[in-house]
Amino acid sequence: MRLVVGVSGGSGMPYAESILRALRDLGVESHLVVSSGAKRVMTAEGSGPQLADLTALASFVHDDRDLAAGVASGSFRTDGMLVVPCSAGTLAKIAQGFADNLVARAAHVTLKERRRLVLVLREDPLPRPMLLNMLAAHDAGATVMTASAGFYHAPGSVDELLHFVTARVLDQFGLDVPGFRRWREGEA
Numbered sequence: 001m002r003l004v005v006g007v008s009g010g011s012g013m014p015y016a017e018s019i020l021r022a023l024r025d026l027g028v029e030s031h032l033v034v035s036s037g038a039k040r041v042m043t044a045e046g047s048g049p050q051l052a053d054l055t056a057l058a059s060f061v062h063d064d065r066d067l068a069a070g071v072a073s074g075s076f077r078t079d080g081m082l083v084v085p086c087s088a089g090t091l092a093k094i095a096q097g098f099a100d101n102l103v104a105r106a107a108h109v110t111l112k113e114r115r116r117l118v119l120v121l122r123e124d125p126l127p128r129p130m131l132l133n134m135l136a137a138h139d140a141g142a143t144v145m146t147a148s149a150g151f152y153h154a155p156g157s158v159d160e161l162l163h164f165v166t167a168r169v170l171d172q173f174g175l176d177v178p179g180f181r182r183w184r185e186g187e188a
């Protein structure tokens with residue numbers, strides 16, 4: 001399996017790190033694209049994962065300015081793309097088909113090829129333009145998610161919250177993250 005992983009400038013780089021690690025452990029080929037906004041957030045937030053932490057986990061890394069990268073073309077086969085975290089700005093670009101960087105272009109290509117596109121948003125509260133863009137992205141074929149963990153598995157740590165979001169995101173691609181407890185699974 002081959003997935004594109006876009007990282008844009010929302011707060012929540014630990015989600016990107018956790019998902020990239022899970023993809024690596026599952027043997028999925030990942031093509032990482034990090035926006036310039038994401039690089040600013042990593043530096044500003046400081047204590048979280050930095051660019052080198054993410055690139056170390058990816059199979060391939062593409063420059064966000066490189067609109068000639070393989071993932072910019074529909075002829076480059078992938079099994080889909082996820083954007084995590086997906087900023088309000090990147091959501092707007094994807095929803096409106098404005099592809100001025102590689103994250104937005106690869107997402108546009110994923111939609112046009114009718115492959116699975118999962119957007120993991122991180123913003124609160126949600127203003128009307130963002131809500132409309134969420135609906136537009138949904139209607140265009142994307143799966144819109146928020147980086148919000150459930151509590152039915154009684155998490156005891158931040159890692160367990162990250163694990164929950166990671167498992168639910170990768171569920172969208174039919175991938176099973178080891179150790180994920182599904183609601184009432186195994187009950188008669």
Ligand SMILES: Cc1cc2nc3c(=O)[nH]c(=O)nc-3n(C[C@H](O)[C@H](O)[C@H](O)COP(=O)(O)O)c2cc1C
Binds near residue numbers: 008035041044045088
């Ligand atoms: C420290 C920091 C945290 C941010 N957190 C968020 C966030 O959680 N969600 C969001 O949509 N934008 C957030 N932003 C704003 C985006 O990074 C900004 O709009 C940026 O231009 C997005 O560019 P990109 O979508 O190309 O990555 C944050 C910015 C900074 C500096």
